[in-house]
Amino acid sequence: MTTSSIETNRIMTTKNRMMLLVVGVLLIAANLRAPVTGIAPMIELVSGSFQLSATQAGLLTTLPLIAFALFAPPSAYLAKRFGVEYTIFFALVFIAIGLILRSLGSVSNLFIGTGLIGIGVSIGNVLLPIVVKRDFPMKVALMTSSYVLAMGIASALASAFSIPLANFHQLGWQWSLAALSILTFIAMIIWLPQLSNNQKPNAVNDKASTSINLWSKSLAWQVSFYLGCGSYFTYTMVAWLPSLLVQAGYSSAEAGVIHGVFQIGTALPGIFIIPLVAKLADQRMPAFGICFIAGVASVGLLILPQFAYMWSFLLGLSSGAWFILGLSFISFRTSSPLQATTLSGMAQFLGYLLAAIGPMLAGYLYGINNGWNEVIWMILIICIIAGTIGLFAGRNTVIK
DSSP states (O other): OOHHHHHHHHHHHHHHHHHHHHHHHHHEEEETHHHHTTTGGGHHHHHHHHHOOHHHHHHHHHHHHHHHHHHHHHHHHHHHHOOOOHHHHHHHHHHHHHHHHSSSHHHHHHHHHHHHHHHHHHHHHHHHHHHHHHHOOOOOHHHHHHHHHHHHHHHHHHHHHHHHHHHGOOOOHHHHHHTHHHHHHHHHHHGGGGGGGGGOOOOOOOTTTTTTTTGGOHHHHHHHHHHHHHHHHHHHHHHHHHHHHTTTOHEEEEEHHHHHHHHHHHHHHHHHHHHHHHSSSSSSHHHHHHHHHHHHHHHHHHHGGGHHHHHHHHHHHHHHHHHHHHHHHHHHHSSHHHHHHHHHHHHHHHHHHHHHHHHHHHHHHHHTTSSSHHHHHHHHHHHHHHHHHHHHHHHSSSOO
């Protein structure tokens, strides 16, 4: 074999390995939202099977959020202890076990499985960006946008097909939920070759750990609450949008499709929001405008439900843009990588705690009058509060 042939084979091998890594990243991303949001269109079926109250049903969406808040810090430790590739693989194992356990047909399995899914997704959320930054240093924006899009598409498909699959030959909601594990097992198989390249992240140099205490800084709280309100809004909508649509007169199957439209909407802002924001002197107007659109679309969903497809798409766009802008604030408002890391931990911890309250509180408010007026008022108040906070968090300044 000639030298040129050996070099060509080496280049092809490297290219194939990178392509496999890209596919693996996208498949992992596809497993980081759909297992959590896919249950929403079937919440009525699940609740009916176990006679769950509205608050208990809301807990099914809240449990993963609690896991997000609690297991994000240990995820970094696990990666340092066992390596990134191994830890991601075991995150997929947790998700697969959770999906199957959730579908076995008892209340305890339902909630334990949901909790395991939350743990797996939490680990994946923390470690996938590490893989992107490490292996695609020149294409971070492209890969991030691609995997956010993969998350949105997988969630949309899960929402759109959950009810039709449950009704197919009367398989039931258990089989429909369990079917999501097929995607998880595919991701595990595609990720297996990466285990031979298992790497532990470099230790962070924290000799500057005595830097500014962000918990005492108003701007840090403003960024954290802006991102937190966005999570509160998003996960409340994810949990209860199908139920609201069913009460408005849509069939369960069509409500699932409209829920999928919401999920597609959340993925699209990644394409344009970052380039747009980068051209502005500050981000106050986008921060306020996103919340304004979210509030208007929420009210529109209640008073003009016949335009639910449009409202849901606008809600999805607002949700995605809100999340991306909130994450961008972490970089824009800090002056060092260490400060950004600390603010990210603070913002995500508070954000997921807020998000955990939303679905349960919405379920409680719905249960008062078996209607959605109180829930929409709650969401509107959150949008107004967040829009006001955004005028402060969006200023062109950094934490000092």
